[in-house]
Amino acid sequence: MQKKYIRICPECHSTDTQPDLSADSYAKGLLNQRKCNTCGHTGLFFPEYSPEDVKKIQEKRP
Numbered sequence: 286m287q288k289k290y291i292r293i294c295p296e297c298h299s300t301d302t303q304p305d306l307s308a309d310s311y312a313k314g315l316l317n318q319r320k321c322n323t324c325g326h327t328g329l330f331f332p333e334y335s336p337e338d339v340k341k342i343q344e345k346r347p
Contacts, residue, residue: 290333294321298346300339302331 292302305320305327319331334342 288335291336291339292319292331292333293339293342294324294326295328295330295332296326297321297324298342299323 291300293300294302299321301322302319303322305315305318307320310316310318310327315329318327318329320327321331
């Protein structure tokens, strides 16, 4: 059985992320860039965590 992993924003720790499909990303050739819908952060590095770890991380957030 495969484990499920969730991508989180490295800035605000939100799980509400999606691929960045903006024209700017395509123009730069960054087809694997992601965007946070909560804080607007964009980047290539959005770490993946297990659901249990996401809960722990979000509980520690100020």
